[in-house]
Amino acid sequence: MDSNGTRPELPLLVDGSCSAGPLSGGMPAEEAVELARVLKALADPARLRLLSLVADSPTAAACACDLTEPLGLSQPTVSHHLKVLVEAGFLDGEKRGVWTWYSLVPDAVERAVAALPGLGRLARA
Template sequence: MTPTSLATAADSAGCCPTGTQESLGEAKAQDGARVLKALADPNRLRLLSIVKNGPQNGTCVCDLTGPLRLGQPTVSHHLKVLVDAGFLAREKRGTWAYYTLRPGALEDTAALIRGL
């Protein structure tokens, strides 16, 4: 068989069937990449873990610099990335900001990965 006849035979046999599930669209892929990128940093993973396992009424930013041994501006940057990605909620109380895990955030991320 020639290469052309092989390709024609493969096309007619349906060798590359598409799945029944629709592939990830461009907008959803952009959102998903932003979410996964937020998790792709060890300091942000640690922050997420600390906040998730912290007090139910929120973890103060002042309590997050010590465990990570990072300065407040760096910790605040990482927290902003996690808030923007939808993992954390931020509440201002006086001069301090308190962070809580956004309900459903981890489940949403797991669903994103399962949906691939």
């Protein structure tokens, strides 16, 4: 859309075809699969809350045992969400005795956002 909120008129092709030609570029398939996995990890309210709880921790880390109560979820459910966040590269887990302490992976969220090159073009379309 243009600055007036209207879509620009598309040019008609001389030969009357409906195609502007073969499309190239865009995100490679492997990259799209990986980015979808990462975004899927973020696309859950419990996981977003877990990230914010760890980020707001005064020690920059949180024990899994301290994360169940704020979420109101069972320990196995919280552990599952933490595992997804670790596998997606947002959290690191460090075993201390019987508990695992989680900390944010530096710049992980920023890297996920930076991997979205096409969104700027989509927003302007």
